[in-house]
Amino acid sequence: MPLHFKTPTYVSASLSKACGRNVSIKLDSLQPSGSFKIRGIGLACEEHARRGVKRFVSSSGGNAGVAVAYAGRQLGIPVTVVVPETTSERAQQTISNLEAQVVVHGASWQEANDLAMSMLDIADAFIHPFDDPLLWKGHSTIIDEIVEDGLRPDAIVLSVGGGGLLSGVVEGLQRHRLDIPVLAVETLGASSFAQSVAAGQRVVLPTIASVATSLGARQVSEHAFALTRQYHIDCAVVSDLQAVDASLRFLDDHRIMVEPACGASLAAIYENLEQIHGWVNIMVIVCGGITSTPEQLQFWKQDLSGA
Ligand SMILES: *Cc1c(COP(=O)(O)O)cnc(C)c1O
Secondary structure (H helix, E strand, C coil), X not given: CCCCCCCCEEXXXXXXXXXXXXXXXXXXXXXXXXECHHXXXXXXXXXXXXXXXXXXXXXXXXXXXXXXXXXXXXXXXXXXXXXXXXXXXXXXXXXXXXXXXXXXCCCCHHHHHHHHHHHCCCCEEECCCCCCHHHHHHHCHHHHHHHHCCCCCCEEEEECCCXXXXXXXXXXXHXXXXXXXXXXXXXXXXXXXXXXXHHCCCCCCCXXXXXXXXXXXXXXXXXXXXXXXXXXXXXXXXXXXXXXXXXXXXXXXXXXXXXXXXXXXXXXXXXXXXXXCCCCEEEEEECECCCCCHHHHHHHHHHHCCC
């Protein structure tokens, strides 16, 4: 039994009206971990469990850490998540509520990750947040569900951080021999994918400067970048304010809370970006995310609009 659920898809009247196209939403925010990540991480954890690992270790204080904690609890395998000091109290609480051990260490993710690596025992499995073929295979089930539902959009819109979701979606599309373009959306301060595509090689961002922390991979995976040479993938970059606004509008319109990492994809529709003008039927992967609250979104909105 997979650890993720099949999620609903429906045409969103408000998103459709905003851009004058048919926009459907694939609600992966409804997964029990609050984001799509349980698809890939759940599959990886199940595989490791079958091989007899005794513990899962993660270094993500975000949605990947939550997904590993959820998977470990479902499989009855202990989980340790090492997070940097910058990780919010709320995220730490969410992870420890799932009975995972939370270790706070270091000023940034790099130091937390170094400690996590040094803790690895022979019987432990380290679960990477985006760069693992097992994850991509798990994420590709999104496309299996779209095919099962008999849907055939003109394009798929999704958010890109390290490129795990993108890799999984393209894997699914290729497996089903579908030739559906993908629009990969990022925020300006986390646009490692768009910048790599523009440069023709993988760039490393010196810093991440975005409220969409789940998109904050300084470098996208080799695999995700290589896919741009064999599949139709377009890029779009939105501002933090646009991503935050989109999350707030989405909450108003659908009563569903998503973080700005997901708001970035929704902003491509709400802002009717030029990149979507060639398409009539668009599907947005609502990737979800638990890291922000409505109050936080309001605070960012005021802060970013200089009000
Ligand atoms: C992880 C995550 C992303 C980015 O996914 P990648 O696989 O790293 O590209 C986007 N949105 C949310 C909510 C996430 O948790």
